[in-house]
Amino acid sequence: MSIAACLDDVPHPGEFVREEIEAREWSQRDLAYILGVPEQAVGLILSGKRGISPEMAKALGKAFDVSADYFANLQQAFEMSNARAPDPAVERRARLQSAYPIREMIKRGWLTDTNIGLLEQQVMRFFCRNDLDAVPHLAHAAKKADYRETSPVQLAWLFRVRQIAAEMPTVGYSASKLRAMVADLPRYMRDPEEIRHIPRLLSECGVRFVIVETLPKANIDGACFWLDNKSPVVGMTVRHDRIDNFWFVLRHELEHVLNGDGRGELDGGQVDVDLEASGSRDDLPPAEKRANDAAQDACVPADEMESFYIRKYPYIAEKDVVGFAGRVGRHPGIVVGQLQRRMNRYDWLARHKVKIRQFLIGASVVDGWGSVAPASL
Template structure:
């Protein structure tokens, strides 16, 4: 079928007007007089050189005593029939964007902005699959707000962490070394800058430590998963750039590693709520309750916190908090974070909850905040 034959499938509205004029015995000059327009305006429409505007559709409706929609619909049908078919890439790009945050992934440098065929190939390599419709969930333990399912944004973030971790070189994982490090964590919790040692210390235990800026709507704080039985990965977003949040999330994920959560499972997801939403919820999975308890006890031992709170509440002075933190060997911001949770007062002494991402940027594998981790796709 030729292009010319396609164009006559739906006639131009001018043909209907000519037929109506013949039926009524009117000339084009008669119609122009009735409409109050120049004769040339009518001729352009009846000859198919000009379309019918909404205003003209209303005028023709009055002239021929029919609905204005009649002429408007004739014009729309003609235009739709003769509109050029869209680039097939439009539909394919829409399917990609509907499934994954493609535009954001391109913006972050995870994918190159290429033609649709190469883009689809990149997406398949990114998710380690040969079919766009066959992207599984990884076995992981992640701190995020929603337990119902892993969203496309969350899944893309997880695979980015996996992609980076897969290219990192680390010794075989040693549970004994990690347990020793976890026991020694308080040594690094008094001064914010001591956080800079964590990437190196975790690597010595065989734990791949990655920081990837979160994607919009992902709401993930951290994740733990395994590349294989001897290669655990801990990924953080540091979306809450505070000393108390860093230590809580890190210790939470390390508890998942020590417990082997998600190890060797294809879809064994262990998903956690974020720090602020966790609170005292008792409907969390056992693995999450255990990880939360370990993280809270690491930040401030439960017995010590209870004793201090019982003695000082409701009149807890700032100097008492600083003294308590000094006795425990903790940064005041860590203690403030635990007390804020206990009192449900997240505006209290916030100046002590210092930012810490700066101490990680030069010592960790980081992807985000303008930097793209150098990995191959």
């Protein structure tokens, strides 16, 4: 096969070099002398056995008084024409990864790393659809940084919560039981260890409670959605591992459940704003304002907090906070969290905001931090 008979009829650059030296009536030895290289090196290029390096392209450009890019582009065109076609799976994997956090989902054990055909089937089963382009925005009420749109990463997290919740056994949902349980929450807010009772209490009310570690850049603290009109789910990430954040997020989501927010696929759900960044914003949807107010009042009764703040600010001593927390029956870290937000001083008495994830992991259905919750595609 001649060097010109290449794929797509793109000849080897040596063919053009040969034409140049013939036009000048040079010999192969003449060109080698001009270039200052062994004659054999020129012969390998002319025979198509060696490509033109960037250095050789520059040298040939000087020898023939043309641009070095001319020979460099000839070499590139030849190499591209002879390059093997990529595995079709490359494009399909890129499509998946562009839409969803596939690599992270595999790492977390949500999907199995396998051939592209089986991987695509897994993704469709994960999102409960037969077409990758038909993955819906699940009706939900998710507390996250931007409530205007559910990103693919957030959607993947929500579907993982849904996948796990769908396999959890529970009793029928009772709004009256949940209201009674919510009213009784303060008794569990004194001691961080008491948090371990929450998953059981919610299950007794018919609420599926799932903890799924957040995905990178998802910025979700929690979500409320419904498997059907009688099956509420509360999912949390506990990405802010602090006692004040846990109780605020939990009560926020339970308010969504009690109000029926996010119920029904046609509803579209209520999306919650990241409370760390925008809990005091005035442009939130009404459902979010109601949930924020309920959560804040549960953490520290609003009238009690207002009275304490007026009397003590700006000279609030640590002993005053501890005493006030004891009087209202809350852990000091919960009171500190509320005061920090009011004062915009998030380092103030921060040591009281103890970690609580450890008390949840043994008592809840947890997916993340090295553990994969049992759920089938």
